Amino acid sequence: MFDAWVRDLRDHLELAEIDLESSYAMIWVGMHLKDSTKMLRTQFRTNEDTKHLGVEDFLKALRQYCIPFTSKETLWNEFQAIRQTLNGRTLPIQDVANKIKQYQMQLLRISNWQCYHQLLEAMDATLLQAVRPFINEDMEWDKLIE
Numbered sequence: 001m002f003d004a005w006v007r008d009l010r011d012h013l014e015l016a017e018i019d020l021e022s023s024y025a026m027i028w029v030g031m032h033l034k035d036s037t038k039m040l041r042t043q044f045r046t047n048e049d050t051k052h053l054g055v056e057d058f059l060k061a062l063r064q065y066c067i068p069f070t071s072k073e074t075l076w077n078e079f080q081a082i083r084q085t086l087n088g089r090t091l092p093i094q095d096v097a098n099k100i101k102q103y104q105m106q107l108l109r110i111s112n113w114q115c116y117h118q119l120l121e122a123m124d125a126t127l128l129q130a131v132r133p134f135i136n137e138d139m140e141w142d143k144l145i146e
Contacts, residue, residue, distance in 0.1 A: 021054035079103040097145040
């Protein structure tokens with residue numbers, strides 16, 4: 001989520017032809033923040049050690065402020081906990097597959113091989129037993145979930 005916001009921010013500044021390292025860029029970023037993130041930006045702009053730095057350095061500081069250092073571990077644990085049955089309700093396997101791929105987008109170190117095996121782990125036993133002879137780890141993801 002944070003990375004998508006940063007990409008959007010950079011895209012907007014590029015479209016507006018605003019130099020990322022200019023003071024105008026820092027002003028523009030500040031106009032798109034609120035609450036504690038806006039206070040962090042104000043501190044960044046007024047602190048003697050950081051006031052000369054640009055948007056890229058601010059975004060690094062903002063990342064450290066917003067995202068706990070354990071976030072990747074938390075996402076990994078959530079990825080491994082994906083199951084087809086959730087609160088006694090069986091989800092369509094396409095929903096499970098989509099969720100697995102969403103985690104792969106967030107954790108770039110998750111390989112297609114890991115996604116395949118997580119899908120197998122997530123499947124209800126009856127579905128896994130029915131489809132196991134017809135699938136393998138070399139199949140394209142879209143073919144795998146058809």
